[in-house]
Amino acid sequence: MIEIHNVHKAFGSLKVIRGVDLEIKKGEVLCLIGASGSGKSTLLQCVNGLEPIQQGEIQVDGISVHAKDTNLNKLRQKLGIVFQQYNAFPHLTALENVALAPRVVKRISKAEARALASKHLKHVGLGDKEDVFPSRLSGGQQQRLAIARALAMEPSYMLFDEVTSALDPELVGEVLDTLRMLKSEGMTMVVVTHDIVFARETGDRIAFFKDGRICEVGEAWQVVNAPREEHTRQFLKRVLA
Incomplete structure (x- = not known):
């Protein structure tokens, strides 16, 4: 379980997260929705330990993420994270990109790492692209490569930060299908998204962020189809118009 208790985060005088409480079960x-700048992406980075917090606590499987004695490198093996940008190493093939972290971080053999990478590339539909460099992949393929790279660390949780926002519309579907596949396999996921239809159909719950706070959280269908809060209604009216 991921537990977020009264978390506050600021960049200087700019308060980005203001007392957020959430629990994500196995x-x-x-799905986290809301306007750009409302704190959704920053929260993911706090969960992964990429950003410090000023107040509150985040626990992953009972481990306090920001405690001084927490081994973040070890903890992050539980938390796969995929960003808007693919961040693949351009001089490495798809297989080499995916095999790198297991070999360096987990210190498994080169042969084991390549076998693991091959398995996860097949898993996301890139089994025929093992020897291809990232520049020769489409945007959707590069994003699926990033997902395979995160999965190769065999995490317990996956965090997705607007993974389709940089893609051409015709490429969005293949990435969302990969997320749907992961859900069907029981992967625990926190997904920052502007795709309200995807959030409603694939999410178990939706949390709506406004100005660094959670304005509403509930079952996905309820938040989209029958929001309780006026701020949620106004946001959905704009984005679904």
């Missing part, structure tokens, strides 16, 4: 898909 096997759940939680």
Whole structure:
């Protein structure tokens, strides 16, 4: 379980997260929606320990993420994270990109790492692209490569930060299909997304962010189809118009 208790985060005088409380249970898909700048992406980075917090606590499987004695490198093996940008190493093939972290971080043999990478590339539909360099892949393929790279560390949780926002519209579907596949396999996921239809159909719950706070959280269909809060209604009216 991921537990977020009264978390506050600021960049200087700019308060980005203001007292957020959330729990994400094993096997759940939680979608975070809201306007750009409302704190969704920053929260993911706090969960992964990429950003410090000023107040509150985040626990992953009972381990306090920001405690001084926490081994973040070890903890992050539980938390796969995929960003808007693919960040693949351009001089490495798809297989080499995916095999790198298991070999360096987990210190498994080169042969084991390549076998693991091959398995996960097949898993996301890139089994025929093992020897291809990232520049020769489409945007959707590069994003699926990034997902395979995260999965190769065999995490317990996956964090997705607007993974389709940089893609051409015709490429979005193949990435969302990969997320749907992961859900069907029971992967616990926190997904920051502007795709409200995907959030409603694939998410178990939705949390709506406004100005660094959670304005509403509930079952996905309820938040989209029958929001309780006026701020949520106004946001959905704009984005679904």
